Amino acid sequence: MPIYEYIEVPVATQQLQDDFRFDDMVVTWQQRNGGDMTINELKMLRLQTESNALSAAEHDLLDVDSRIAVLEQQIADLTLSLGAARDWRTDVASRRDILRERRAATQRAISPFTACPxxxxxxxxxxxxxxxxxxxxxxxxxxxxxxxxxxxxxxxxxxxxxxxxxxxxxxxxxxxxxxxxxxxxxxxxxxxxxxxxxxxxxxxxxxxxxxxxxxxxxxxxxxxxxxxxxxxxxxxxxxxxxxxxxxxxxxxxxxxxxxxxxxxxxxxxxxxxxxxxxxxxxxxxxxxxxxxxxxxxxxxxxxxxxxxxxxxxxxxxxxxxxxxxx
Incomplete structure (x- = not known):
């Protein structure tokens, strides 16, 4: 059994994907050089793979943080807009109620004659x-x-x-x-x-x-x-x-x-x-x-x-x- 199979591999989904990629790299190395890899060679290859994965993760994290910052700013702006819209709605509703009362009063005042020829x-x-x-x-x-x-x-x-x-x-x-x-x-x-x-x-x-x-x-x-x-x-x-x-x-x-x-x-x-x-x-x-x-x-x-x-x-x-x- 190849030595690299004894290396402990995390079970997280993304890590499993990385392990499959690592296995492919080992197979490719064996086909190119013939024979099995030494433990040190496996560790070095593993280190390179994990370093590449870490760099990619760091880049993804920065990208996610940037997106979160943009979304948080948008949320803040929308919160302000929502507050202004609610205040506006309160004002419009108040004026609407006043106009309803005025219209009703006017209608009560003239309604007896609206149908009068x-x-x-x-x-x-x-x-x-x-x-x-x-x-x-x-x-x-x-x-x-x-x-x-x-x-x-x-x-x-x-x-x-x-x-x-x-x-x-x-x-x-x-x-x-x-x-x-x-x-x-x-x-x-x-x-x-x-x-x-x-x-x-x-x-x-x-x-x-x-x-x-x-x-x-x-x-x-x-x-x-x-x-x-x-x-x-x-x-x-x-x-x-x-x-x-x-x-x-x-x-x-x-x-x-x-x-x-x-x-x-x-x-x-x-x-x-x-x-x-x-x-x-x-x-x-x-x-x-x-x-x-x-x-x-x-x-x-x-x-x-x-x-x-x-x-x-x-x-x-x-x-x-x-x-x-x-």
Whole structure:
């Protein structure tokens, strides 16, 4: 039996593979040199084989360590990325929950009307516009109704559907109200212009609460905007503490839809026009008239529906101003 067979060989798998390789080397040596190898030659051959295997193992170990280092760095980077992704997810989930709550609240607020046809919505808005003005029950005692003045603007700002219906319903834009002008009064000129444009041919209810020196310019602007639409005036109350402009100059022309009018001027006028024709022409629906210190002249014969006529003057007036003796 060859001597090399007595050499102790480890039983590990990789070592067994090395032993098979060593056996091949022994056989090759014997074939090349003839005869068996001495124990020392076997040991030297064995040493060479193990040295080569050790070098290969060291190289493999360095390669594995390098790969482990790369993988560990990748794991560290992925751990950081994973932490950032988790934080991001937490933030996104929080914002999503907030948006869900907002959307649900908005849906609850508008859901009763989402299925409401536009024609029904238009009727609701128009009916609301026809409700009695609680701030203007009796002609001559009206006060500016802020809620009524702002109602169509608020309705038009709710959503696109409501805005479309509001802008397509002229009767909603029926009120022109101006309070006693103090502070920033330009907004009322702008609001008056908007109401006139959006009301189209609908009748107008006009309440100018108190035109004093503080808003002289803007009062004139409002009246200048309203005068071309005298034919659409329905219920009117004008109150002025100014001598100029005189309100009667805005009452000349066709007033076919006029039903009630109150003209209150603190400073009376001594100018009287003999011909009553230019004032409130065609006001056949006029039921109530109240004038205080105004030079307004009416021919009551052309007012078949007149039921109430109140005249208050601080100066003399001709008797023919409101009636004609036959």
């Amino acid at each position: 536009e024609d029904i919505l238009r009727l609701i808005f128009a009916e609301r516009a026809r409700e009695p003005d609680t701030e203007w029950i009796t002609l001559g005692t009206g006060t500016f109704n802020k809620a009524r003045a702002h109602a169509p603007f608020i309705t038009a700002a709710v959503c696109q559907d409501w805005r479309r219906v509001t802008l397509d319903t002229p009767s909603i834009w029926s009120y022109v109200g101006v309070p006693q002008l103090v502070g920033d009064v330009k907004q009322f000129v702008s609001m008056t212009r908007t109401v006139i444009e959006r009301s189209c041919a609908a009748p107008l209810d006009i309440l100018l609460e108190n035109m004093g020196d503080g808003g002289r310019e803007y009062c004139t602007d409002v009246l200048d905007l309203l005068f071309p639409h005298l034919h659409r005036w329905r219920r009117v109350e004008l109150y002025s503490t100014l001598r100029d402009p005189q309100l009667d100059r805005y009452l000349r022309g066709n007033a076919a839809l006029l039903e009630e009018i109150c003209v209150y001027e603190v400073l009376g006028s001594e100018r009287w026009v003999a011909d009553p024709a230019p004032f409130l022409v065609g006001a056949t629906h006029l039921r109530t008239v109240r004038v205080v210190n105004s030079s307004l002249v009416l021919d009551t014969r052309s007012l078949p529906n007149l039921r109430s006529l109140i005249i208050e003057m601080t100066a003399a007036m001709p008797s023919t101003s409101f009636w004609t003796f036959s």
